[in-house]
Amino acid sequence: MSADRKSFDRVAGCYDATRALPPAAAADVAAGLMRALREVAPLPSVLEVGIGTGRMALPLLGAGARVVGVDVAPAMLARLRAKRTDLPLLIADAAQLPLRAHAVDAALFVHVLHLLPDAGTALRAATQVVRPGGVLLYGRSDHARSPSRLLIRRARALVGELAGIEFGAQDWHVEADRTFAAHADAVGARRTDVVLARWPERVTGRALLAALEHRVYSSTWAIPDAVMPELLLRLTPWVEAALGGLDHPIETAAKFTLVTARLPG
Secondary structure (H helix, E strand, C coil), X not given: CCCCCCCXXXXXXXXXXXXXXXXXXXXXXXXXXXXXXXXXXXCCEEEEECCCCCCCHHXXXXXXXXXXXXXXXXXXXXXXXXXXXXXXXXXXXXXXXXXXXXXXXXXXXXXXXXXXXXXXXHHHHHHHHEEEEEEEEEEEEXXXXXHHHHHHHHHXXXXXXXXXXXXXXXXXXXXXXXXXXXXXXXXXXXXXXXXXXXXXXXXXXXXXXXXXXXXXXXXXXXXXXXXXXXXXXXXXXXHHHHHCCXXXXXXEEEEEEEEEEEXXX
16 A cells, blocks of 8 residues: 555544534535435435545435445445445545446545545546536535644644654645645536535543544644654643643534535536
């Protein structure tokens, strides 16, 4: 596997617990995805790239979509197979999809484009397997200036001081947004975006530090083991001051946005 490709096998055991949307938000997201899919077919077939443990796919199956999934992480797919044995799943690279041309009505990317070494190539591969008149779907959660986002930014800056590592851009979704928009424009797709769900998130500083220590999120995986103890030592008083205590709950707003690109017929 390419060193640039991020496999989520390392967090397969905690992925569902740490990435789940609140039930009401999850229902709204699934309903919004199905509305977009039914605009192109009454019983839509959809390829989910980076299907993981089925956070998006299982509600779509329950709503009547026909889903096939690809992922590079065998342990994530094993978790999904334990939930549904009838779901077609393939271990495959997003840039080399093992489907024939025009095989599905739609291709879905949720929280995966920013993880790929070449998102443009993946989008071109997906477009080849979607039929004319079908749709590309790109979904992501936005957390604005949430405590977790602020902590990661502070941590990345400190790692730069401690280990001399330059992480580059801090908002990892911006380039993915641009790449999706540029691809849609290049293929003549009609692009729209809509917010499918909004919800409040509550977190404490202690929980954020624990997630950092255990590398729950992919944005922390490049932090060297050798600097983690010093990093936590420096971050703890900063978090305590910034959040008003390690156990003081902070609530922020989050939302899920879906961008659709309807391909020419």
